[in-house]
Structures are given as C-alpha cells and as structure tokens.
Amino acid sequence: xxxxxxxxxxxxxxxxxxxxxxxxxxxLGIGILLAGFAGAGPTGCGARSGEKPELVFGQxxxxxxxxxxxxxxxxxxDGRVFVIDKAARVQRFDPEGRFxxxxxxxxWQLGKPTGLAVHPDGRLFIADTHYSRVMIYDRxxxxxxxxxxxxxxxxxxxxxxxxxIDGEGFIYVSEYGGNDRIxxxxxxxxxxxxxxGPDAGQAALRRPQCMDFDREQTLWxxxxxxxxxxxxxxxxxxxxxxxxxxxxxxxxxxxxGVRVLPDGNLIVAEYGNNRVQVLTPEGRGVRVWGSAGRxxxxxxxxxxxxxxxxxxxxxxxSGNNRVQVIRL
Numbered sequence: 332x333x334x335x336x337x338x339x340x341x342x343x344x345x346x347x348x349x350x351x352x353x354x355x356x357x358x359l360g361i362g363i364l365l366a367g368f369a370g371a372g373p374t375g376c377g378a379r380s381g382e383k384p385e386l387v388f389g390q391x392x393x394x395x396x397x398x399x400x401x402x403x404x405x406x407x408x409d410g411r412v413f414v415i416d417k418a419a420r421v422q423r424f425d426p427e428g429r430f431x432x433x434x435x436x437x438x439w440q441l442g443k444p445t446g447l448a449v450h451p452d453g454r455l456f457i458a459d460t461h462y463s464r465v466m467i468y469d470r471x472x473x474x475x476x477x478x479x480x481x482x483x484x485x486x487x488x489x490x491x492x493x494x495x496i497d498g499e500g501f502i503y504v505s506e507y508g509g510n511d512r513i514x515x516x517x518x519x520x521x522x523x524x525x526x527x528g529p530d531a532g533q534a535a536l537r538r539p540q541c542m543d544f545d546r547e548q549t550l551w552x553x554x555x556x557x558x559x560x561x562x563x564x565x566x567x568x569x570x571x572x573x574x575x576x577x578x579x580x581x582x583x584x585x586x587x588g589v590r591v592l593p594d595g596n597l598i599v600a601e602y603g604n605n606r607v608q609v610l611t612p613e614g615r616g617v618r619v620w621g622s623a624g625r626x627x628x629x630x631x632x633x634x635x636x637x638x639x640x641x642x643x644x645x646x647x648x649s650g651n652n653r654v655q656v657i658r659l
Contacts, residue, residue: 382620383628385643386656388428393418396430398652402634403447403493405455407470410640413455414647414654419443421457421472426639428654434472438462445634446493446505446541458491458504465494465504478520483510486522495542495550497565503550507538513552515567526567527552534569536561541635545591545612553589553599558582560589560597560614573614578604581616588635588647598644598659600633607636607646609659620657621646627655 389398400417407413410426419439423431436444442461449455454475455468464479479488490508497503500518512528513536527536537556544550549570552561559574560583574583588600596617597610605623607630610616621630631650639645639656646655 382657384646384655384657386428387627387653388424388656389414389653391652395433396422396424396428398422398654400649400652401647401654402443402445402649403458404635404637404645404647404654405447405449406637406639406645407449407453408451409453411470412637412639412645412654413447413449415444415447415457416652417443421447421455421468423470426643428656432471434468436466437474446491448494448496450496450500456494456496456502458493460490460492463488463491465491465502476520478516479504485525486514486516488514492539493541495544497544497550498548501565503542505536505539505542505552507540507556511536511538513539513542513550513563513567515565524567526563527561527569531569533572534561534563540587541589543590545595551589551591551597553586555585555587555602558584558586560586560599560610562612573610579616580608580619581610581614583608588633590636590638590644592638592659593642598636598638600636600646602632602634605630605632607633607644607657618659620659621655625651630655 398416401414404414412424414422419436420433422433444457445460446458453470457466459466463481464477467476468474488506489510492505492507495503502516503513505513512525514525515523527534529535536554539552540555541553548565550563554561558576559572561572562570576584584601584603586599587602590598592598599608606619606621608619630648633646634649635647637645642658644657648655
C-alpha cells in the first residue's frame, strides 16, 4: 500500500529512511564497527582520519551561532556560509564562522528543511522538506518567492531533500518519501521533466539527498539509500553510477552530501560511516577524513558539506552540533 504524504510527514526522524533507519547513536556505533571491519581501507593509503580541522565553529544551543542538529550548508559566491538546523533556523556566517544574522522558516511544526542551494545571483533556494515546496530568500532572510505543492504529479513534491541550479539557471529538486526522483524546473519555476523515479530501472533512486554540477554540467547525485553516487545529464539521462555499501576505501554507507572539488574529484559526506571521502569521477577512493567520535577531526552522522574559497570544505558535523572546516 502506498504511503500518504501525511504518513511520511509523521515519520520524520534522524535515520536515513525518515525514521525507519538507525538514529544518531546507532550510526555512530555502526561507523566505529565498519571502520574496524575495513582494516587497511579507511586507515590505509591516502587516509587522513586523524587530521585536525583548520577551523571549527558552532556548539549545542539555540543562541546566535549555536546549532540544534544542523543538516544542510551552502556557500554563497561572496564566501558567506549558510546553515540550517532542526530548529528551522537559517544562520549566516562569514567565511571564518563568525555569526552575522539568522531567520526562522515561516512554518516548522511538521518538520524542518534538509536542503539548501545558493544561486549565482545570491538568492537562497531552500528545500522546505515537510511542506512540499521550495522557498526562495535573499541573503538577509527576506522571502522572495516559493513554488511547489504536495503530491505525486508533475511538478509536485512529497518530501523535497535538496536543490541544485545548473549553468543556465534551471532548478533541480530531489525528493524522497515515495516519489524518490529529481524534477527539473525552468528559471521561471515552470515544470520541465522528472527522472530517476521508482520505475526508472537502474536509474531508480532511493532518497536522493544531495546534488551538484561539475564544470561540464553533469549532475552528480548522492543516492543515499542505494549507497551510491549517480551521474545524470541535464536532460535526465542516466550516465553511470558507482558505490556499494561498506566502510572500506571506495565504499559508501548512506552518502548524504556530494560536492565536486575544483580538481574534478568528488567529496562525499557519509552519514553512516561518520567520515568524508574523496573519490575520482570513476569511483576510486582517494582518501578519507574523519572517524566516529566527538573530538575535532571526528564526526557524528555528517549530513552535508560545501566548497568554499581557497579549497576549503565546510562539513556539517550534525551529531556534534558544529561545522568543521578542512582543506584537502
């Protein structure tokens, strides 16, 4: 029996399957266990699991610059950093992690946003997950526009997870909760097409949680519950995928965040492995950073990451209520 939108909303949780999967404590333990099984994988050639971050900002709390389980991050063209947590707050920081301003989403009782993208013109596109819409703000928190309605039809959403914007201004919105697809919209927010849905064969997605474009305008997708990274053209053609569940170098366990590095490699935040991994576009593991734990250089269920200026990578260390900044 298909689940209704209300059923999925009621099942919000920290686990990869919207509350059906393991939560934060369980996954922290799983990450430690997988690291042990992997042997020479994460701790072998190319690994950096013990390396300290360049910068850490944020702590547990609801004050300015504090976090309550942050889940998504984006860096604007001017270097400003935006983070959204489970208090439904959007906070803006300077590149060094100094708090600048904040605002709260207009509605949050059903659940909080899990995705965020910054347009080249500086506008913020927020996947307002449990309200089945995309909200658009300026950098100071003024609401500019919104689009999306609940449903399974063309242009509708169940639980949108993230937003990506291509070089021509087209908008891509990923979903889970039954649709498990990516929909493309024109710059005026009119619907264009959808791809990756349950009937898409080898291209079928299971909780696509994050997306990013490379210089050739190829769309890379963190297909979280299939433990893989997928590659699509802008017209929705499935090009390739790589990944399998595990904790070794080149393996993935609930990849939640994916970004394209300046050198063309990919960097992936693994919710289930409590680490960040760099991979080639072909899927070869290059190195990892982080391990399960609470100290600087360790991670607890990282949800997201973003690329800043000068090769900086901002990692949302969700279970530790902070952002760690590394340089790879």
